[in-house]
Amino acid sequence: MTDISADLLAEILDEVREDTSGDLVPHLGDYDHPDPDALALAVCDMDGQVVSAGDADVLFDLQSASKPFVYALALDQKGVDEVAARIGVEPSGEAFNEISLEAGTGRAPNALVNAGALAAHALVGDDDDDEDSRFEQIRALFSRLVGRDVDVDEEIIEIESRRQNRNQALAHLLAEEGSLARDPHEVVAGYGRQCGIRVDTRELARMAAVLANRGREPGGDDQILGHRAVRYANSVMFTCGMYDAAGDWVYQVGLPAKSGVSGCLFAVVPGRLGVAAYSPRLDEHGNSVRAAAAIEALSDRLHLHVLDEVGGYGFDPAA
Structure with missing residues (x-):
């Protein structure tokens, strides 16, 4: 002890x-x-x-404190090379929700800014998993981490769902650069639920x-x-x-x-x-x-x- x-x-x-x-x-x-x-x-x-x-x-709500755990889950599931093709590891020097990507690669600069968190969320699961399945895998991870069945803050999720313009812009920019593995709208919605997990x-x-x-x-x-x-x-x-x-x-x-x-x-x-x-x-x-x-x-x-x-x-x- x-x-x-x-x-x-x-x-x-x-x-x-x-x-x-x-x-x-x-x-x-x-x-x-x-x-x-x-x-x-x-x-x-x-x-x-x-x-x-x-x-x-x-x-x-965990909000951005969820990011490192989902990044680690994506690394476990997809391996370092596939994750690194979409997410870098350098400090961005910009705000966490800045609408910009890594120059020359089109990657998110790192997994802890919103662009990287969206890219990491999209990497969870298999090709035939839908957003519900992907989120359930993430929720199951956090349930194992805390030792109980975690839930989400539905009120916060509903409020934030009306203010997702920047994350939508980031997701579409990632998709345009080939750095997002899933549909941008689904990823933003699932990421919002990830951030709403409560501990x-x-x-x-x-x-x-x-x-x-x-x-x-x-x-x-x-x-x-x-x-x-x-x-x-x-x-x-x-x-x-x-x-x-x-x-x-x-x-x-x-x-x-x-x-x-x-x-x-x-x-x-x-x-x-x-x-x-x-x-x-x-x-x-x-x-x-x-x-x-x-x-x-x-x-x-x-x-x-x-x-x-x-x-x-x-x-x-x-x-």
Whole structure:
């Protein structure tokens, strides 16, 4: 069992709680957010033991936090070469929903911007699978990751389905370049449902622990995702997971991570921990203000930066 205590996590939450800066996700219009002040932090170790503090049982949509897992699933199903023909691995230097592709190749720049996430979603399943079958494979993956049958947030999906112009444009641009494996309209609809899958902070920490554990269920024997696929997903998260704040995140926190505009954020401590936090208000990059601050504080306290790793939870670079 991890020696990280709930008291430590609660102490970190108290440190970041008073920061009420940021905005709720802007594209949902007059959606009445049920928990705008929710705040939670959780860790899961390689034995599957979860420690949490705060509002850790509040459900939220995964949104873009779903992207690395579906990318890994596509890598498992299709192999590196077929995925790489459609999705690159370089930071884009642009907004996550920018309507642009990689110069000279017509690929999405990476799997964690929307263009890449659409391309990865389209790669799931066999040639004769329809969108319903493809989504059920994705939902089954997330059910295995959290250990229960997950559902989707139908209200959010319905609202977002009316505001899909940019994703439709991206999907059609990918299709025009030969980088989308399926019908653009079906892919956008299925991707919307993928983003609407709901988990809580404890479950997201467990999902992150799968990526920390080479794709294996923490504390169990289920190989949920392949080792190589997880390595590639973690690599892309390290360089691209926090969008155009990725460089600062690696510099300050030093962990592969991915955010979602619902306010969730998870990070991977390879071989050791999955970490997750939740707080709905977002900064200008679309990352949760308090969730990012909480995980940064945890990384600082325990010296989790991967470039400082020397055994235990790391060493103090100032020592």
